[in-house]
Amino acid sequence: MKRAINIRLFPSKDQEVLMWKHIGSMRYVFNWGLDKQINHYKATKKKLSAAELGVELTKLKNQEGYEWLYQVSNATLKEALRDLDKAYSNFFNGSGFPKFKSKKKSKDKFYSRYDKIYFKNNIVNLEKIGKVQCRNNYDIDLSKVTKFSNPRVSFNGRVWVLSVAIEIENEKEQLNDFSVGVDLGIRDLAIANIDELDTKNINKIAKVRILTKKLKRLQRQCSRKYEKNKKGVCYQKTKNIAKLEKRIKRLHSKLAHIRENHIHQATSKIVKIKPFRVVMETLKVSNMMKNKHLSKAIAEQGFSMFITQMKNKCTKYGIEFIQVPTFYPSSKTCSCCGRIKKDLKLSDRVYKCECGFKADRDKNASYNLAKYGLEVSV
């Protein structure tokens, strides 16, 4: 099975300089190649092949003043030409004409030669960059992986990441004979029929609250600065605004990372106890109650990320994953006797049944989800 992984990198100062050189050179070669293509087309009405451009590139590298291109991996430069070739071919197939890559608009990433990559302890080897410190958050022994495909190193404004696809064997696990029902909510992110699997709402944790406040403050500061520097009807981006925007981008990325990591921990916890199946609701908007600490958009994003991760992890371990139909009354049904309480309101936090059963509303829903399809309700 192929699996895409993201590995956080901790380059030294010198390595970081080299990485920026790789990013800059890829952009340079792409633009240089595009210029060549344009001129060639004007003269001959034909397209240069990637191989022809490769020959031109070697000539360029040997010209005086272009020695710096030798500091960069040749595979990286060739990849820029392949990217260009793809964009140019797409143009001939009806897409838009390839654009020159600008420093401001293009993504900060570069291709790293796949067959030079290997892991050892917390080190990854990258061609021309050398042995870079890294952190492996996956339960995979990367030193045993021999095949890496399409590796890219990118900088997201805050951290360096290596994204690469690896080939791993699908392991069959011994599963237990219980099922897990998971109910997603705003007060708590996930409530399950097994208490240890419950997961808090990360946005209520002090660290995230502080960061969110800080983000809002910066955003206000930024829009105020835009207003102040407005010339006529045109907004101006000053150096200070650019600096502020960079900080905002970093904060966004940090928050997104914390949220994603939180969901990874929650979903991992569930597959680690190896149930034979996991049952969840189909995502619906009525789940999103109004909450002043959380925008609907963030909740929605978190919920769909949770479901995607849950699905993927279940597939990986051979656990059955089920989403109940939207009309299934998981909240309104008594998980003890099966009665359906039609007048259950969103504000009723505790579920009380005529049969004497009493439980937290979301807990009751998770019990029902866990039982879904296993028995016919009375």
Ligand SMILES: [Zn+2]
């Ligand atoms: Zn009941």
